[in-house]
Amino acid sequence: MLTNPGLLKKRCTFLEWNSAQNGTDIRDEYKALFSTWCKLEPTGALTYWFGKVQLDTDVTHRITVRRTERTKPEKLTSQIVVEVEGARFKILRSSDLEGAERFTVLDCSLEEPNGS
Numbered sequence: 001m002l003t004n005p006g007l008l009k010k011r012c013t014f015l016e017w018n019s020a021q022n023g024t025d026i027r028d029e030y031k032a033l034f035s036t037w038c039k040l041e042p043t044g045a046l047t048y049w050f051g052k053v054q055l056d057t058d059v060t061h062r063i064t065v066r067r068t069e070r071t072k073p074e075k076l077t078s079q080i081v082v083e084v085e086g087a088r089f090k091i092l093r094s095s096d097l098e099g100a101e102r103f104t105v106l107d108c109s110l111e112e113p114n115g116s
Helices: none
Strands: 010-022 025-042 047-050 053-056 061-066 080-084 087-096 103-110
Touching: 025 080
Parallel strands: none
Antiparallel strands: 010 025, 010 080, 025 061, 047 053, 061 103, 080 087, 087 103
């Protein structure tokens, strides 16, 4: 079942990140790309089966956004993170919801704050 656009109730910001060297330390730098509305859902632990082998994933949340030119699955690379209500999520996978080209679904992992 396709997502109802009325369920996209949280504001999210897509950020591009790079690692920059600061003397002997490496720090992450974030640049805001755009903001949009989303639906944020915790997923719990997901387990996939590959043949007879069980694969655990680090997916903690699923984020659904309206598909636009900027939110096409092929445009959302591993250099982009999503920020929702102050929490940052690393995109692990992105896909089109049910192949309808109306919504993009992001399987994400919650990033731990690094104290900086």
